[in-house]
Amino acid sequence: MVEPVVVIGAGPAGISAAWQLAKRGIPVEVIEQDSVVGGLAKTISHRTGLRYDYGPHTFHIRETESSRRVVSEVQSLLNGQYRLLDRGTRLYLKGKYFVYPPEMSEAVRKVSLGLGLRIGWDYMYAALRYALNPAKHEDSFEDWGVRNLGRTLYDTFFGLYSEKVWGISMSQVSSRQAHRVAKLNLKNIILRMFKFKADPETYFIQYFYPHSGIGNLYQRMAQEVQSLGGTVHLNATATRIETDGQKVRAVAFEQAGRERVIFCQGLVSTLPLSVVTPMFARVLSPTTLEMAEKLDYCSLILVYLVINRPRVTDYHWCYLIEPKFRCNRFSEQKNVSPELLPEDKTVLCFEASCRHEDNLWRTTDADLGRMAIKDLVQMGILRPENVEEHFVTRIRHAYPIYRLGFERVLCALLSELHQVRNFYTIGRHGLFMNNSMDDNVEMGMRLAAHIAEREAREIWWQSVLRWTQLEGVAAS
Ligand SMILES: Cc1cc2nc3c(=O)[nH]c(=O)nc-3n(C[C@H](O)[C@H](O)[C@H](O)COP(=O)(O)OP(=O)(O)OC[C@H]3O[C@@H](n4cnc5c(N)ncnc54)[C@H](O)[C@@H]3O)c2cc1C
Structure with a gap:
């Protein structure tokens, strides 16, 4: 029997890789610790019947050839059940809204x-x-x-x-x-x-969004994996990697209190580098393990306010520039997808970043609700009585922090991990990149093609250096 390629994490990077591997006839098993697929870009059902995303999540359409290819391939999964939107981003400063950029x-x-x-x-x-x-x-x-x-x-x-x-x-x-x-x-x-075109990578002006939530895109990919014979293990936490020399032999995961082991021909990880590196403790040097600890992350708290109004703004999301607001931005999902919410209600999602060690991370949901309502009231658009209820979500690894000098640490760490011959680390946290869903979907698709076509490993390394913009660092 041919051993599968195992993918850890069913976020945009992992599930895209699995989908494309399955499409190419390669056996694949996905291990996902959550009860749903989509990672940071999942859509959740709340007990109140509302459906919501983890902060605003729209799929960027850029004016580049590679973006057009990725967008057309993923849209084909949705049978036309999505809408195209023009960028609706604002900055709020000195009591006024400004277009962003x-x-x-x-x-x-x-x-x-x-x-x-x-x-x-x-x-x-x-x-x-x-x-x-x-x-x-x-x-x-x-x-x-x-x-x-x-x-x-x-x-x-x-x-x-x-x-x-x-x-x-x-x-x-x-x-x-x-x-x-x-x-x-x-x-x-x-x-x-003066209405001239600017940098096409920065100035994406259109998004697309599936009618039933961004997570639907990744659910469709998971369905494709399964219909092509692959397996997606949910509520399954990868705990251990077994190696044989410089090769991954098997991956262990825990599900419903039991450990299971999958022997594999290759391993794709989308885990944060600080989480996956210690799993290679037997083959990597202590210096490499220390490097992984140096990579630092910003955490994020999302406070959702359920409002007793059909709509509050016309914007997708809005940055709160001034320090007097504790939250960084708020979004109104109804302006991206009215289908997800009842007609007479809307939900505003307020985001506040912090460090995992900060007091804010441990603040009670009730106090976080009060914090977001205070920002809302300061803007003068609503009164506290307009908020029917609130709920809170916390994201431990939200944004990699690019501290000065991080490039050298990252490059050394990735090149050590690259020595493990059948191991690939991809995605936002797998490559320590502040990138978007479309970048990660493209990366997953590219990796599947690389594995299927049995390209030389060096070709993959050059792609990694290009994405992470570490070519200069690797050469020095
Ligand atoms: C608030 C916010 C808003 C954003 N808005 C946008 C946007 O509008 N447009 C856009 O393009 N991008 C946006 N992004 C970025 C986008 O969410 C990410 O780039 C993308 O989701 C990263 O995909 P990924 O697969 O690399 O990682 P993730 O989405 O983080 O997926 C990793 C997966 O691994 C799983 N996992 C972790 N540990 C284990 C384990 N031990 N065992 C098994 N599974 C495990 C996780 O549960 C998760 O499902 C936003 C990000 C944030 C934080």
């Missing part, structure tokens, strides 16, 4: 001409200063922001907000964070002001 004309109109002039002046000053004196040390997010946006635009729209999200000074965060999340610069903002 920011538009200069709106900033000038809604704040002041003085602000517009200061933004322009600061940008020219920064551009000249950095041209005469290029950065010699490692670039932080703050250095990058001031250089590309000018001090005023950076401080007003990005600096304060980013410190609230990451909980550390942005002078301690690598500029890699800016490249991944925003890739913004004043040139792009001005191009958009």
